[in-house]
Amino acid sequence: MKRALVLYAHPCEESFAASVHQTVVTRLRANDWAVDDCNLYAEGFSPVLSAEERRGYHDIGPNTLPVQDYVERIRRARALVMVFPVWNFGYPAILKGFFDRVFVPGVSFGMVDGKVQGMLHNIRRVAAVTTYGGTRTRATLAGDPPRRIVMRALRKTVHPGAGFRYLALYDMNRATERDRAAHLNRVYREMDNF
Template sequence: MTRALVLYAHPCDDSFAAALHTTVVETLSDRGWHVDDCDLYKEGFNPILTPAERHGYHDEPQNIEPVKDYVERLRKADALILCFPVWNFGYPAILKGFLDRVFLPGVSFKLVDGKVLPNLTHIRKLAAVSTYGGTRIRATLAGDPPRMCIKRAVWHVTRPTRMRYLALYDMNRASDAKRAGFIEKVRREMKDL
């Protein structure tokens, strides 16, 4: 059975992001996957990297103690799916904080002679489902940091055999039909992941 860790980052239950999140979780569950649904806001995840954590960042394995439960969940996953809106050309702070605090040396990567080597290679499937207020052109002109982080940094530490980055751009002007079409696209992609 495939074990998926779904990282969800939106504070509002009535948002379009919530509908996407529900689609992801239900579709993967319907496939018979074990879904660890990690709603960062509902779980009260603290995104703040403390001075003590930063000073001990490279001290393995003690560096995982403050976030040990999340590290264990990540280590059990065969698939990682991130669901988030893009705000101000980046992740919601709670998701960025998760990456800062949980994707640690000895967890997501190993440092060998100053080189970053992947350490989450048991994650064979990687996907992101996101929405952007602006157009794809606007995001591209800004470098599209969330897309690049997923497709480069997170990809590098996982080396998945399957990867998807699904984005609804220009959300601020999306019609009901366009949003419904995107939900169906997400459902199809999760069936195929």
């Protein structure tokens, strides 16, 4: 079965990100994906890694207990789609906290012969759908951390042959209605071919 976990990270229902999120979910479902729509804000996900969790971080098995539901959800997925804005050249805190708390040893990576190896081999497709307030040039000059983390670090945790898409609308602060519509159309087409 084609099962996609959609991680959505924006607090405002009226945001452009909400329109992007709705487009992603609608198009995936229209193309026979079983969508696990994980709206981190609506679900009240706590991004805070507690002292207790940090102390038990490497204790494989018990380290997943505080976030067991999310671990099971990501292990069931064949695809991961993240919908989020880029704030201060990074992920919203709630999404960063998801990675800190859920992508723990034994879930997203493990040690094999002294080397870190990805463990989410069930994930065969990944898409990041995002907006930046600044231009692509500005993001590039800053190193574009969100793009690099998705395209490099996240790539190391999933199936080695997984397909990756990074769909970004840069310069959102000055985006016109036409720019936003073009981005939604691109997302629509990409999710139809996902």
